[in-house]
Amino acid sequence: MTKLHHTPVLVVGAGIMGTGIAQVAAQAGHPVMLHDTRDGAAAAAKTKLASTLQGLVAKGKLAADAADATLARITPTDVLQDAAGAGLVVEAIVEDLAAKRHLLQRLEGIVAPTCVLATNTSSISVTAIANGLQHPGRLVGMHFFNPVPLMKLVEVVSGLHTEASVAEAIHTLAKAWGKVPVHTRSTPGFIVNRIARPYYAETLALLLEQAATPAVIDACLRGAGFRMGPCELMDLIGHDTNFAVTNSVYDANFQDKRYMPSLVQREMVDGGLLGRKSGRGFYRYPDGAPALPVAVLEAPNTAREVTVHGEGAIADLLETAATQALAGQGWGPARLRSTGWTGLVIDGAHLVMSTGRTAGELAAELRTQQVAVFDRIVALPAAPGTALAYAVNEGANPNWRTQAAAWLAALGFAPLPVADTPGLVVARTLAMLINEAADAVLQGVCTPEGADAAMKLGVNYPAGPFEWLARWNETEVVRLLDTLDNHYRGERYRVSPWLRRRAIKETA
Numbered sequence: 001m002t003k004l005h006h007t008p009v010l011v012v013g014a015g016i017m018g019t020g021i022a023q024v025a026a027q028a029g030h031p032v033m034l035h036d037t038r039d040g041a042a043a044a045a046k047t048k049l050a051s052t053l054q055g056l057v058a059k060g061k062l063a064a065d066a067a068d069a070t071l072a073r074i075t076p077t078d079v080l081q082d083a084a085g086a087g088l089v090v091e092a093i094v095e096d097l098a099a100k101r102h103l104l105q106r107l108e109g110i111v112a113p114t115c116v117l118a119t120n121t122s123s124i125s126v127t128a129i130a131n132g133l134q135h136p137g138r139l140v141g142m143h144f145f146n147p148v149p150l151m152k153l154v155e156v157v158s159g160l161h162t163e164a165s166v167a168e169a170i171h172t173l174a175k176a177w178g179k180v181p182v183h184t185r186s187t188p189g190f191i192v193n194r195i196a197r198p199y200y201a202e203t204l205a206l207l208l209e210q211a212a213t214p215a216v217i218d219a220c221l222r223g224a225g226f227r228m229g230p231c232e233l234m235d236l237i238g239h240d241t242n243f244a245v246t247n248s249v250y251d252a253n254f255q256d257k258r259y260m261p262s263l264v265q266r267e268m269v270d271g272g273l274l275g276r277k278s279g280r281g282f283y284r285y286p287d288g289a290p291a292l293p294v295a296v297l298e299a300p301n302t303a304r305e306v307t308v309h310g311e312g313a314i315a316d317l318l319e320t321a322a323t324q325a326l327a328g329q330g331w332g333p334a335r336l337r338s339t340g341w342t343g344l345v346i347d348g349a350h351l352v353m354s355t356g357r358t359a360g361e362l363a364a365e366l367r368t369q370q371v372a373v374f375d376r377i378v379a380l381p382a383a384p385g386t387a388l389a390y391a392v393n394e395g396a397n398p399n400w401r402t403q404a405a406a407w408l409a410a411l412g413f414a415p416l417p418v419a420d421t422p423g424l425v426v427a428r429t430l431a432m433l434i435n436e437a438a439d440a441v442l443q444g445v446c447t448p449e450g451a452d453a454a455m456k457l458g459v460n461y462p463a464g465p466f467e468w469l470a471r472w473n474e475t476e477v478v479r480l481l482d483t484l485d486n487h488y489r490g491e492r493y494r495v496s497p498w499l500r501r502r503a504i505k506e507t508a
């Protein structure tokens with residue numbers, strides 16, 4: 001069994017990631033050597049780290065002696081041969097296969113055969129990096145997230161060569177460093193960068209068809225609990241970086257159309273609209289997202305008959321809200337649990353939570369023009385004024401157009417009109433995140449628990465994809481994805497066999 005407790009660590013690459021990794025290893029008590037090919041870069045990184053730690057001490061977040069001890073454990077070196085005694089090497093050099101292979105092959109001539117080699121690559125196959133090593137079984141991915149000292153997640157990536165005991169030793173070590181390690185296999189994007197693709201892709205698809213503005217999409221997904229909407233997040237990450245990751249996952253999957261990058265993003269990158277760093281992306285900076293126009297909403301008209309449809313937590317919430325909304329009229333809504341959909345019927349007009357069918361499709365099916373759909377309600381109980389996308393059937397009369405929004409407002413939401421697209425904003429985004437996570441599990445990339453932990457800790461999602469699924473159900477998610485698939489054709493909305501199998505079991 002490989003043991004790495006307190007072993008000397010060599011960190012190669014004194015850039016943003018390498019410096020963070022050196023800090024975390026030193027804080028955990030390891031003697032750390034920090035090496036970079038740029039003359040003086042490792043020493044400069046240590047000086048910079050000293051001032052960062054000093055700042056933490058000044059703010060009372062770190063004891064002065066702990067800061068001193070951490071720094072004392074870090075030795076910058078411009079000479080790779082100094083690493084001979086290392087028990088673990090973590091490389092965080094340039095993201096280039098040839099450079100990484102060359103470095104690690106060279107290191108094999110310096111360190112002992114028992115020394116574990118870890119790569120912090122975010123997109124290169126760990127199996128490919130190991131190819132050509134004398135002892136390829138000792139190479140493992142140790143994928144940290146930026147900023148390393150703050151982000152808890154470490155993806156422990158096993159390639160085809162990686163020995164299980166080596167992956168296990170890194171898993172144990174990451175825990176000792178205060179991180180939450182998750183096992184994954186060397187596949188494009190590993191867990192986080194793969195499962196997160198639809199968060200951007202669905203937004204870019206909506207923007208391409210002018211279904212909603214960036215500010216509206218951001219508000220809706222923030223309403224679903226995400227800390228940042230996809231547009232503000234892409235502006236922060238940088239469209240060049242985000243586009244490069246999307247392209248890399250797309251190419252690595254033999255250009256599977258499911259991962260196809262968006263014209264919207266390419267145009268922005270080509271035009272130098274890179275986001276915050278260039279002063280303009282979806283928004284202009286320093287201003288950021290513009291305030292949404294203030295909607296003037298009417299109060300619901302006096303109704304004669306209101307029925308809440310559906311079962312489960314969302315329908316319960318709607319019933320409570322409708323009861324409150326009708327309290328002034330001295331009566332409450334009826335409840336029908338078994339109609340197979342969630343929403344309200346108000347004097348014959350339908351207000352339906354999205355199942356993927358558009359308001360237009362539902363209107364044709366129900367043979368009534370007065371239909372509106374609203375987005376999936378995720379955060380329960382919904383905070384008052386939570387943004388919620390909705391779309392009204394094109395043939396609806398003016399009264400229902402205003403009343404649909406009035407009712408959503410009376411139920412406690414801030415209704416935001418969007419085009420009548422299948423799955424609106426939140427429902428389709430969550431369904432696609434779940435679908436991608438399901439495929440990752442199907443392909444042995446991670447476990448459902450691993451996917452949930454990775455998405456919550458690696459990209460701060462408010463819940464993991466399998467947690468969302470547990471509050472939804474397989475049959476409805478599959479139905480929504482099939483509707484999207486039927487609507488758009490192409491491979492993007494292809495249902496994961498993992499999900500479809502479970503949906504079949506659920507209905508059997």
Ligand code: NAD
Pocket residue numbers: 012013014015016017018035036037038041091092093094095096099103120121122123143144145146
């Ligand atoms: P960076 O450009 O900040 O730092 C890379 C450092 O490596 C530079 O100081 C460079 O001089 C040095 N270097 C290059 N070739 C070298 C060699 N052969 N030997 C020694 N030093 C060498 O880059 P970064 O953002 O810290 O990324 C480093 C690695 O971590 C990459 O593989 C990247 O994909 C991965 N990563 C980055 C992030 C991120 O958010 N930046 C997150 C996770 C993983």
